[in-house]
Structure formats: structure tokens, C-alpha cells
Amino acid sequence: MSSATDRLAIRARDLTRSFGAAVALDHFSLDVWEGGVVTILGPSGCGKTTALRVIAGFENAGGSVEIHGRIVLGPGVHVPPERRRVGMVFQDYALFPHMTVAGNVAYGLPRGDRAPRVGEVLELVGLTGLEGRMPNELSGGQQQRVALARALAPKPEVILLDEPFSNLDASLRDRVRRELRTILTEARTTAVFVTHDQEEALATSDIVAVMREGRVLQADTPGHLYSNPADRWVAEFLGDADVLESVARDGRVDTPVGAFDTDIRGSVSVVVRPENVQISLGETPNAVVAGSEFFGHDQLVTLALNEGTRVRARIGPRPVYRVGQPARVRATDARIFARG
Amino acid sequence: MTAGPLTSRRPEVGPVRHPGGWGWWVAAGIALLPALILPISLLFQVIGTGTTLAVPPARLAELMFNTVVLGVAVTVTAVAIGLATAWMTTRVALPLRKGWMTLAALPLVVPSYVAALSLIAATGPSGVLVEIPTPYGFVGSWLVLSVFTAPLVHLTLIPGLRAIDPATEESATGLGASRWRVFATVTLPQLKPALVSSGLLVGLYTISDFGAVSLLRYDTFTRAIYTLYRGQIDRRPSATLSLILMALAIGILLIERRYRARVALHSRRPRRARTLLPLTGWARATSILALAFYTLVALGLPLAVMTITVIRGLESDQILGSLGAEAFRSLGVALIAALVTVILAFPVAMVITRRPGRLSGWVESTMWGAYSLPHITVGVAAVGFALTWARPLYQTLIYLVIIYGAIFLPQAVGAAQDSLVRASPDLEDASRGLGRGPVATLVRVTVPLAVPGLVAGAALVFLSVMKELPATLLLRPNGFETLAIRIWSSTAEGFVTRGSAASLVLLAVSIVPLFLVMSRELSD
Numbered sequence: 001m002s003s004a005t006d007r008l009a010i011r012a013r014d015l016t017r018s019f020g021a022a023v024a025l026d027h028f029s030l031d032v033w034e035g036g037v038v039t040i041l042g043p044s045g046c047g048k049t050t051a052l053r054v055i056a057g058f059e060n061a062g063g064s065v066e067i068h069g070r071i072v073l074g075p076g077v078h079v080p081p082e083r084r085r086v087g088m089v090f091q092d093y094a095l096f097p098h099m100t101v102a103g104n105v106a107y108g109l110p111r112g113d114r115a116p117r118v119g120e121v122l123e124l125v126g127l128t129g130l131e132g133r134m135p136n137e138l139s140g141g142q143q144q145r146v147a148l149a150r151a152l153a154p155k156p157e158v159i160l161l162d163e164p165f166s167n168l169d170a171s172l173r174d175r176v177r178r179e180l181r182t183i184l185t186e187a188r189t190t191a192v193f194v195t196h197d198q199e200e201a202l203a204t205s206d207i208v209a210v211m212r213e214g215r216v217l218q219a220d221t222p223g224h225l226y227s228n229p230a231d232r233w234v235a236e237f238l239g240d241a242d243v244l245e246s247v248a249r250d251g252r253v254d255t256p257v258g259a260f261d262t263d264i265r266g267s268v269s270v271v272v273r274p275e276n277v278q279i280s281l282g283e284t285p286n287a288v289v290a291g292s293e294f295f296g297h298d299q300l301v302t303l304a305l306n307e308g309t310r311v312r313a314r315i316g317p318r319p320v321y322r323v324g325q326p327a328r329v330r331a332t333d334a335r336i337f338a339r340g
Numbered sequence: 341m342t343a344g345p346l347t348s349r350r351p352e353v354g355p356v357r358h359p360g361g362w363g364w365w366v367a368a369g370i371a372l373l374p375a376l377i378l379p380i381s382l383l384f385q386v387i388g389t390g391t392t393l394a395v396p397p398a399r400l401a402e403l404m405f406n407t408v409v410l411g412v413a414v415t416v417t418a419v420a421i422g423l424a425t426a427w428m429t430t431r432v433a434l435p436l437r438k439g440w441m442t443l444a445a446l447p448l449v450v451p452s453y454v455a456a457l458s459l460i461a462a463t464g465p466s467g468v469l470v471e472i473p474t475p476y477g478f479v480g481s482w483l484v485l486s487v488f489t490a491p492l493v494h495l496t497l498i499p500g501l502r503a504i505d506p507a508t509e510e511s512a513t514g515l516g517a518s519r520w521r522v523f524a525t526v527t528l529p530q531l532k533p534a535l536v537s538s539g540l541l542v543g544l545y546t547i548s549d550f551g552a553v554s555l556l557r558y559d560t561f562t563r564a565i566y567t568l569y570r571g572q573i574d575r576r577p578s579a580t581l582s583l584i585l586m587a588l589a590i591g592i593l594l595i596e597r598r599y600r601a602r603v604a605l606h607s608r609r610p611r612r613a614r615t616l617l618p619l620t621g622w623a624r625a626t627s628i629l630a631l632a633f634y635t636l637v638a639l640g641l642p643l644a645v646m647t648i649t650v651i652r653g654l655e656s657d658q659i660l661g662s663l664g665a666e667a668f669r670s671l672g673v674a675l676i677a678a679l680v681t682v683i684l685a686f687p688v689a690m691v692i693t694r695r696p697g698r699l700s701g702w703v704e705s706t707m708w709g710a711y712s713l714p715h716i717t718v719g720v721a722a723v724g725f726a727l728t729w730a731r732p733l734y735q736t737l738i739y740l741v742i743i744y745g746a747i748f749l750p751q752a753v754g755a756a757q758d759s760l761v762r763a764s765p766d767l768e769d770a771s772r773g774l775g776r777g778p779v780a781t782l783v784r785v786t787v788p789l790a791v792p793g794l795v796a797g798a799a800l801v802f803l804s805v806m807k808e809l810p811a812t813l814l815l816r817p818n819g820f821e822t823l824a825i826r827i828w829s830s831t832a833e834g835f836v837t838r839g840s841a842a843s844l845v846l847l848a849v850s851i852v853p854l855f856l857v858m859s860r861e862l863s864d
Binding site (some may be wrong): 053056058083084085087090091092094096097107108154190 | 444763764766767769771772773774775776777778784785788839
């Protein structure tokens with residue numbers, strides 16, 4: 001991933017923070033390379049927003065944070081947020097309701113001639129002409145772009161985005177996501193997103209950091225993460241997966257959907273993704289079709305294996321299977337994890 | 341779950357902690373200082389010189405009986421009136437419904453001593469309205485306080501009635517229940533918390549009232565405290581009665597708080613608009629007549645009686661006195677007090693909304709505790725404190741303003757809180773993230789967003805100070821005659837015409853801030 005010219009934009013080590021009995025961060029560590037787009041992905045309540053707020057300086061924590069090699073959090077060090085050169089886009093945008101769009105965008109700029117930079121950033125986000133509007137006169141998508149423009153205006157070294165798409169309609173979300181990615185690339189800014197939406201994380205990021213219960217379980221490129229999850233939880237969290245329990249012996253594990261090589265011995269969980277499952281009708285059946293969900297471009301067929309477990313197969317829109325139809329199911333690939 | 345109000349939108353994130361936040365705590369502590377010191381100083385005054393009871397037990401029992409009987413009678417009556425006006429103006433399709441809603445709330449701004457004055461001017465041998473003997477004592481006090489505290493119930497029940505999900509009543513109707521049965525078995529039980537709460541508030545108000553009972557000569561704690569304070573050099577008897585009355589007030593407040601805390605979580609806003617009850621025929625006529633009657637008695641009559649009294653007085657060349665100077669003093673001290681209170685209130689509101697926790701909950705309770713203390717007892721405590729420990733402050737304008745600030749702090753804090761709660765703490769974080777320090781963030785983001793609340797709070801404090809009587813009576817500088825003092829002392833001395841003239845001026849100058857407050861209070 002890293003070449004010799006890459007530098008770390010953010011280096012967070014062992015961030016630890018709890019609110020009363022609830023642990024929000026438990027030795028959270030993350031590296032973000034300069035210019036990269038990293039997404040912290042995790043279920044709600046896993047501490048991902050807290051991680052972002054600690055990096056921005058709104059929240060204190062144990063551990064250390066370096067931004068472009070400068071220690072902003074560490075033993076005896078707590079650089080206040082206004083001196084971290086970090087831009088933040090809040091989930092609900094946090095636009096100043098008593099200021100115009102231009103006033104909001106100019107807020108973080110040094111006194112003096114702010115107008116050119118305001119115009120520049122508003123052009124970047126495609127809002128030229130709306131300078132005089134008040135935030136409540138804008139649509140959700142426009143508000144989001146003002147929030148982004150405001151964060152980008154002071155040319156921060158890093159920009160942090162807390163669930164930036166969660167307040168947008170589903171129909172708008174994909175488009176805004178693509179636009180945002182383009183804008184960030186143009187502005188050459190390092191960005192850290194926080195989301196609980198797996199698809200969003202996999203689609204927008206260079207690196208996805210999967211987080212659970214206050215710590216990062218695995219950080220990798222979306223493709224590698226999806227096909228090589230570090231454990232069963234990550235595998236199931238990142239996408240549809242079915243789990244078959246079995247026992248591995250002599251470098252092999254046998255399952256009703258096929259045999260796989262493995263270095264693990266003893267009880268194992270075999271995780272199968274639906275797109276790696278194939279159905280054929282001619283051979284000796286080992287399953288029965290139990291149902292199917294049709295999505296147009298593909299379908300998800302649920303099959304009941306003879307010994308009772310179920311697996312799903314994601315296949316093309318055709319053929320159409322009947323419920324109760326016997327079939328032969330085979331998995332072409334699987335991840336194997338030790339159980340317990 | 342930790343203790344403290346559940347205001348955080350984001351369970352994942354605890355209270356925002358910026359380094360240097362201790363400044364807010366210090367400022368809030370200063371604002372609360374009088375509220376802490378005064379009751380303690382009263383306690384010292386009572387136990388300071390001996391342990392014997394300074395008031396005969398029989399007298400104590402008599403006062404307790406009178407006070408409690410009046411409190412209960414007024415509470416029952418006011419709740420009945422307030423429930424009727426609130427229900428009719430929120431649930432029935434009446435012509436000018438919102439207008440009636442505001443009108444029924446307005447009598448709250450008539451001070452109890454003005455109401456008592458109207459009753460005195462209306463009756464008696466030279467009465468403007470009827471020449472029956474003036475009902476001094478229990479009856480007069482009960483009538484006046486019931487009519488003029490009913491808006492307290494009205495205002496508390498309106499949000500309560502609005503919070504009831506219309507679907508619960510509709511489903512009862514759908515199950516075949518009659519209109520009365522729906523009201524008795526669905527509406528009323530859901531309204532019970534608000535009813536109890538408003539009833540306790542009326543009770544608290546009644547036992548604290550000095551203006552009406554003193555002018556109508558009904559012997560309660562407040563009247564006895566003042567008589568003892570005036571008549572004796574020994575301050576111990578008045579201090580003793582004050583302490584007992586304070587304890588009674590705090591007791592009522594604690595019950596109210598406990599009750600409210602238990603039910604607050606249930607009230608949820610209904611998703612759909614409510615269809616109003618379409619009354620016709622006699623039911624509709626009765627509703628309108630009832631509202632009109634109440635408004636007439638509570639607003640029309642006092643105004644008419646006082647106006648007629650003043651006109652008659654002018655015709656017979658009675659001296660109305662120098663009202664300009666009194667009005668000027670009242671306005672001036674109320675403006676200064678409003679300003680000072682708002683400044684004191686801001687850090688308190690910041691601490692409560694931005695740093696919720698056990699300590700800020702304690703700050704809030706202390707503040708409301710001080711607010712619930714009968715003003716005459718605060719006056720006695722403040723006089724005692726000044727004479728013992730801060731002689732130079734005694735009978736100064738500064739001290740009067742400080743005490744006003746201590747009493748009316750929650751009015752300003754509550755209003756500021758409304759604004760601050762609506763302004764997400766993310767806005768302050770956003771400002772910090774954009775490179776502005778804590779001071780710049782305060783000046784450019786927090787304060788501008790709090791301005792509407794601060795203005796409303798100032799208006800509320802202004803109104804309260806204009807009306808305030810007992811504490812002013814005890815603490816004002818020598819010769820500092822305000823409108824409230826003039827109204828009360830004129831009436832007490834039998835100069836009803838002078839009192840009426842001053843009352844009309846007082847009501848006139850209250851109108852502008854009143855509209856500011858009312859429009860906020862009654863909006864959905």
C-alpha cells in the first residue's frame with residue numbers, strides 16, 4: 001500500500017475513553033496515509049464517532065494522536081481543536097443558523113479578503129450563487145455541501161466526516177457520495193469518514209477500518225477486506241454470509257457444499273458468501289430450494305441442506321427455481337476460522 | 341444509565357469537555373451564591389440567640405391552620421377553573437379559540453394586591469360595583485387568589501392536553517365510550533401529572549402570597565411575618581415564622597419535582613393534528629359564556645372598577661400623587677434587575693445545557709429551590725444577613741437588585757436554556773474546528789444563538805420585578821417608592837383612588853413585555 005513518498009496524515013495509537021461504565025474506545029489505533037480516503041465502519045454504538053471527535057479534539061482520551069507528524073494528543077499534550085487544522089463535517093451539518101451561506105463558509109478563514117476563497121470553495125461544491133441564502137432556505141443536499149465547503153475553506157490538512165450521508169434521501173445518497181469523492185480528490189485532502197453502512201464504506205474508500213466495541217478489528221482495502229476478513233464477525237458484518245460448522249483434519253475441511261484446504265485443526269466455522277455458491281439440477285441433490293428473493297439484476301436463493309442448515313446463493317435473474325425443488329449446491333470459495 | 345437529564349441526542353458521546361470549562365462553573369456558582377447564603381443566614385438568625393421557640397405554639401398552630409386551609413381551598417378552586425378554561429380552549433371548536441386561550445392566561449399578570457384592591461374598591465359602603473360589606477378575611481382571599489391563580493393551571497394544562505395522543509381518545513370513542521366517559525377514563529388520567537403539578541404550584545403560590553392576604557386582612561404566615569417584622573425590634577419571631585414557611589414551601593416543591601420527574605418520560609408529541617370537538621347549541625353557548633364570565637371577572641371587572649374609581653377621584657379632586665416618579669423608579673429598577681439577572685443566568689444555563697451531570701443537576705435544583713421561597717421570607721433573611729454581616733449593603737439599590745437576581749434567576753435561565761438546547765453543541769464544536777478559540781466561539785456562535793431566549797428571559801424578569809411586593813417592601817432604600825409599594829401602601833391606608841391610579845399605570849407599562857412572554861408561552 002505505502003510507497004516511499006507516502007506520509008502519515010493521522011497516526012492514532014491506543015486511544016482509550018469510557019463514559020461511565022460504557023467503554024467507547026478501547027485501544028483504538030489507526031493510520032491514515034496522506035491523500036487517502038479512509039472509512040471507519042462499525043455498528044452503531046461501537047465508538048466510531050468518539051474516535052473522530054478525539055482526533056478532532058472535541059473529546060479527550062488516553063493514547064496519542066499525531067497529525068502530519070505533530071503530536072496533538074499525548075501524555076501532557078492536548079492541542080485544542082482550533083489549532084489542529086482539522087476540518088469536520090457533522091452528521092447534522094451544524095451550519096450556523098444565524099449566518100448566510102457565505103458567512104458560514106468564511107467563518108474559518110483569516111480576517112481580510114475572504115471573498116475569493118469563499119467563491120472558490122462554493123464553486124468547487126457547485127453552490128455558486130447561493131452566497132446570500134440562510135441555511136434553513138437550503139435543501140438537505142445543499143446544506144451538506146455548504147458544510148463540506150465550510151470545512152474545506154481553511155485548507156485543513158485532514159477532513160473528518162461523521163455519517164455525512166445519513167440525513168440524505170436514499171435516492172440522493174449515491175449521487176452525493178460520488179460527487180463528494182470527486183470534490184475531495186480535486187481538493188487533494190485526506191479524509192476520514194465514519195459510517196455504519198457497509199456498501200457506502202466499500203464503495204467510497206481507499207481503506208476501510210472495521211470497528212467493534214471500541215477497537216479496530218481490521219483495516220484494509222475494500223476488496224481485500226471483503227475477500228479476506230480477519231474473523232467471522234468481520235466476514236458477516238461486511239456482507240451476506242452463511243456459516244457451516246465443521247471439523248478440520250489433515251489440512252482439509254469437509255462440508256456439505258464442498259471440501260476446502262486449511263491450516264487450522266479442530267472445530268472450524270466455514271463462512272460462505274452467496275456469490276460463491278452455485279446451484280445445479282442434474283447431479284445428485286444435496287439440498288432443497290427453500291425460497292428466493294428477486295432483485296431484478298440478480299436473485300438470492302435460499303437452500304435447505306439435507307442436514308438442516310441453510311445457505312444462500314446469489315445468481316443471475318434466471319432460471320427461476322420452485323420452492324421444494326431438489327438441487328445440488330456447491331461453494332467455489334470459503335473462509336475458514338477456528339471456532340471458540 | 342447515569343443520573344442527570346436525558347438531553348443528549350447522541351448516546352455514543354458524553355458531555356462535551358473543553359479544557360478551561362471551569363470558568364462557567366465559577367460564574368454559575370457566583371450566580372447561585374445568594375440562594376445558598378440566605379436560607380443559611382435565616383437559620384442562624386433563628387438559632388443564634390437561643391433555642392426557645394420565639395413564637396407561642398398556639399399562635400403557630402393558628403397560622404398553620406389558616407395558611408393550609410387557604411392553600412387547599414384555593415388549589416381546588418383554581419384547578420377547577422383552570423381545567424375548564426384549558427380544556428375548552430384546546431379541545432372545543434370555539435370562535436376565536438386562540439384569543440380565548442390568551443385571554444384566560446392574562447389574569448396571571450394582575451398582581452394579587454391589585455386584585456385585592458379591585459375587590460375592596462368594588463365593594464363596601466362606597467363600593468363602585470355593589471354596596472355589600474367587603475368580604476375581608478378568608479372569603480375575600482380565597483376568591484381573589486382562586487380567580488387569579490387559575491391561569492397558572494390553565495398554562496400548565498395546555499401543553500399537557502396537547503401532549504395527549506388524539507388516537508387514545510379516538511380509540512376510546514371507537515370502542516363505544518361516551519364523551520364524558522372518554523374524558524373521565526382516558527383524558528383525565530393522562531392529564532393527572534399536569535393537574536397535580538399545577539395544583540401544587542397554586543398551593544405554593546397561595547401560601548407565599550403576601551399582597552392579597554395582607555390587604556384583605558387574613559391571618560396567614562406571610563401577614564404575621566410582616567406584622568412581627570414591623571412591630572418588633574427583635575427579629576427572631578419573624579425569622580422563625582419565615583423559616584417554617586420556607587420549609588413548607590420547599591416541601592411542596594419537592595413533592596412537585598418528584599411527581600414531575602416520574603411522568604416526564606411519558607409525554608410524547610402526537611404525530612397527527614387533533615380534530616376539535618364541534619359543540620353546538622346550548623353546550624357551545626355555555627362554553628362561550630363560561631369563558632366570557634371568567635375573563636370578565638378576572639380582567640374586565642378589575643380594570644373597570646379601577647378606572648371608575650380613578651375617574652370619580654378626579655371628579656372630586658382627590659390627589660393621585662406623583663405617579664411619574666414611581667413609574668420611573670419601577671421601570672428603572674426592573675430594567676437593571678432584568679439585565680443583571682440575564683447576565684447571571686447565562687453561565688448557569690450554559691452549565692445546565694452543555695455540561696449535564698450530577699453537579700449541574702444540583703445547580704438547577706438550588707436555583708429552583710430559591711425560586712420557590714416565599715418572597716417575604718427571602719426579604720426577612722436578606723435583611724438579617726445584611727444587618728449582621730454586610731451592613732453597608734442594607735437598604736441599598738444594589739442589594740435590592742442582587743436579591744431580585746437571586747429570586748428570579750430561573751426565569752432567565754429557563755428561557756436561555758430553551759435557546760441553548762435548540763442550538764446543538766455541534767455548532768460550537770464546528771466553530772472550534774474552524775480555528776476559533778473558546779472566546780471567539782462564545783461571542784460569534786453561542787451568544788447570538790441564545791439572544792432570543794435571553795430577551796424573553798429579560799422580559800419575564802422585568803415583569804416579575806415590576807410586580808414584586810414583599811421583598812421590595814423589606815429591602816428598598818428609604819423613600820424608594822415603586823408602583824407596587826404605592827399601590828399596596830395606599831390601599832392599606834384606605835386610599836383606594838391612589839392605589840387604583842398606580843395599578844393602571846403598572847398594568848400599562850407591563851403590556852409590551854407581557855406580549856413578548858405570552859406569545860412564547862402559548863405557541864405550539
